[in-house]
Amino acid sequence: xxxxxLFFINAAALIFIGVFGIITRKNIxxxxxxINILETGVNLLLVAIGWRAGSFAPIVTRVHSDIVNxxxxxxxxxxxxxxxxxxGTTAVGLxxxxxxxxxxxxLETTSFSGGSVKYDEDEVVS
Amino acid sequence: xxYVPILLILPLVSAFLAPxxxxxxxxxxxxxxxxxxxxxxxxxxxxxxxxxxxxxLIVIGGWRPPFGINxxxxxxxxxxxxxxxxxxxFIHIADIENPRSSYYNxxxxxxxxxxxxxxxxxxxFNLFIFLEIGSVAVIALSSAVSExxxxxxxxxxxxxSNLVAMFMxxxxxxxxxxxxxxxIAHITASQSLNGAIALVIGLSIFxxxxxxxxxxxxxxWVPDVYKGSASTFSAALSGIGGLxxxxxxxxxFLTMMxxxxxxxxxxxxxxxxxxxxxxxxxxxxxxxxxxxxxVKKVLAFSSVGxxxxxxxxxxxxxxxxxxxxxxxxxxxxxxxxxLMIVAGFFVKTTNETRWDDMRGVARxxxxxxxxxxxxxxxxxxxxxFMGFWGKIELVKSLLDGGVLAWVGLGAILISVIVEGAYxxxxxxxxxxxxxxxxxxxxxxxxxxxxxxxxxxxxxxILGIFPSIMQGFANHISSDLLNSNGYINNxxxxxxxxxxxx
Numbered sequence: 001x002x003x004x005x006l007f008f009i010n011a012a013a014l015i016f017i018g019v020f021g022i023i024t025r026k027n028i029x030x031x032x033x034x035i036n037i038l039e040t041g042v043n044l045l046l047v048a049i050g051w052r053a054g055s056f057a058p059i060v061t062r063v064h065s066d067i068v069n070x071x072x073x074x075x076x077x078x079x080x081x082x083x084x085x086x087x088g089t090t091a092v093g094l095x096x097x098x099x100x101x102x103x104x105x106x107l108e109t110t111s112f113s114g115g116s117v118k119y120d121e122d123e124v125v126s
Numbered sequence: 127x128x129y130v131p132i133l134l135i136l137p138l139v140s141a142f143l144a145p146x147x148x149x150x151x152x153x154x155x156x157x158x159x160x161x162x163x164x165x166x167x168x169x170x171x172x173x174x175x176x177x178x179x180x181x182x183l184i185v186i187g188g189w190r191p192p193f194g195i196n197x198x199x200x201x202x203x204x205x206x207x208x209x210x211x212x213x214x215x216f217i218h219i220a221d222i223e224n225p226r227s228s229y230y231n232x233x234x235x236x237x238x239x240x241x242x243x244x245x246x247x248x249x250x251f252n253l254f255i256f257l258e259i260g261s262v263a264v265i266a267l268s269s270a271v272s273e274x275x276x277x278x279x280x281x282x283x284x285x286x287s288n289l290v291a292m293f294m295x296x297x298x299x300x301x302x303x304x305x306x307x308x309x310i311a312h313i314t315a316s317q318s319l320n321g322a323i324a325l326v327i328g329l330s331i332f333x334x335x336x337x338x339x340x341x342x343x344x345x346x347w348v349p350d351v352y353k354g355s356a357s358t359f360s361a362a363l364s365g366i367g368g369l370x371x372x373x374x375x376x377x378x379f380l381t382m383m384x385x386x387x388x389x390x391x392x393x394x395x396x397x398x399x400x401x402x403x404x405x406x407x408x409x410x411x412x413x414x415x416x417x418x419x420x421v422k423k424v425l426a427f428s429s430v431g432x433x434x435x436x437x438x439x440x441x442x443x444x445x446x447x448x449x450x451x452x453x454x455x456x457x458x459x460x461x462x463x464x465l466m467i468v469a470g471f472f473v474k475t476t477n478e479t480r481w482d483d484m485r486g487v488a489r490x491x492x493x494x495x496x497x498x499x500x501x502x503x504x505x506x507x508x509x510x511f512m513g514f515w516g517k518i519e520l521v522k523s524l525l526d527g528g529v530l531a532w533v534g535l536g537a538i539l540i541s542v543i544v545e546g547a548y549x550x551x552x553x554x555x556x557x558x559x560x561x562x563x564x565x566x567x568x569x570x571x572x573x574x575x576x577x578x579x580x581x582x583x584x585x586x587i588l589g590i591f592p593s594i595m596q597g598f599a600n601h602i603s604s605d606l607l608n609s610n611g612y613i614n615n616x617x618x619x620x621x622x623x624x625x626x627x
Contacts, residue, residue: 042292049302089288104277
């Protein structure tokens with residue numbers, strides 16, 4: 001088993017945990033955590049597909065200047081972008097969670113549908 | 127051609143300046159945003175006059191595709207750019223009397239920017255970024271006006287949007303590991319993918335597009351977001367968001383996953399999946415709308431049904447049907463914002479949300495009621511309106527299809543009846559003599575009347591002279607279905623410039 005296989009197994013496990021968490025959890029913070037676990041899994045997958053056995057980090061130095069021996073740098077750039085995007089969506093999600101707690105006195109999504117917290121069905125938004 | 131990137135970044139200019147200059151004067155964003163959208167319309171029309179229907183590759187930062195990101199100007203993008211800017215301009219005008227903070231204007235500009243980017247970009251990872259930017263803007267905007275309903279809507283949007291975005295990223299990762307490229311034209315031109323891999327990649331990219339295009343089974347957010355956000359933003363979401371997401375669905379499904387592309391081994395299965403999803407969207411959307419009493423939710427479910435029609439037209443891969451789908455899409459993008467703005471106005475004046483509580487409101491505002499009926503007739507597909515020409519063409523071309531096309535045809539015929547039923551009931555209730563005293567507030571409406579009059583003029587003119595829109599739609603459909611032309615315009619122009627692939 002190579003390092004790449006280990007990465008793939010790990011990524012699959014994290015993706016599975018994330019999807020499972022999103023589907024089964026009812027607390028908004030926990031859902032956000034599950035989303036972040038899912039994102040980490042996808043990022044690992046991205047890093048893994050760019051890896052090549054026996055290659056070096058794609059940084060030109062005096063020792064390693066032959067670009068043939070580098071791993072693929074593009075997935076790493078994609079991971080960086082994906083991390084930034086994930087940071088943004090998580091921040092927005094947390095703000096929504098704060099707002100939700102303030103207006104519903106709960107973080108449970110069950111208060112959507114006749115759960116413990118009642119809400120005014122006929123709120124008028126024009 | 128030099129000013130195409132300017133067209134893309136115009137909304138960003140206002141997004142950066144709105145909060146900073148909002149400190150000086152709170153009204154800044156209110157008037158600055160529409161000025162920039164107006165500039166966008168101007169540049170868009172200039173581009174249209176000079177270049178239509180030519181297709182052009184625009185290289186960003188000197189990095190030629192497939193190594194760098196490129197924008198692509200084609201008949202699809204001309205209609206996309208002008209449509210998005212027109213809608214953004216008029217929807218903002220309709221919203222101008224409401225007190226909005228500069229952050230609201232910032233987010234609205236960001237939403238417009240992401241929709242433009244989705245239509246213009248030629249790189250699939252770049253597309254993912256634009257979709258994410260758009261979803262952040264939608265989450266924030268849908269919770270911006272109403273604290274409770276809006277926040278619930280934002281949660282309902284946020285969770286599945288993150289899930290499908292990650293599915294799309296997995297699809298992009300698999301695509302990159304199989305083909306080694308992210309450029310849509312280069313992907314299309316690459317060697318054929320294994321059938322199973324192509325199906326998995328296609329499905330994971332589809333999830334995100336279905337979510338944005340309000341298609342079943344990712345449409346759970348639609349009624350809540352439409353109800354919880356300001357009606358002008360709901361209008362923008364159905365008009366701008368629907369237009370951009372359906373166009374990009376067409377680009378990816380018809381061009382990138384076409385029968386001559388690298389997805390050729392899975393293209394039939396993907397087509398069947400789109401047929402099923404579209405048929406389910408039509409039936410579920412229309413029947414939910416029939417059962418619903420909240421006026422904004424009715425319009426939301428009707429959106430799901432209309433987007434299903436467009437997806438059904440794309441699923442056939444038949445040039446005539448695709449051009450009918452484009453007509454239906456443009457019809458929906460102009461009629462639905464109009465209905466949404468009028469519905470928001472009625473909600474505001476009566477302080478009720480259910481249409482059966484709004485009896486008699488159009489007696490107070492007859493012009494609004496008439497405009498509402500005209501847009502509803504066009505959505506229903508009445509003769510001499512724009513929707514009619516789209517639906518009749520679509521029905522004609524579905525007759526030549528297989529079993530799934532016939533099922534879709536049945537769904538369309540059922541949907542016409544159901545749509546007719548709820549729109550007639552709603553319009554009747556608006557004009558009915560009120561049984562009890564209902565309070566209808568009087569309010570100024572000039573800022574609303576002007577935009578909806580413009581939208582209705584577009585619908586009527588394109589309905590009376592269908593050949594105008596049919597000409598555009600035929601160009602777009604041949605642009606979407608011609609995978610080789612797309613590849614040649616992007617990759618060949620690069621190789622002739624001396625870049626080795």
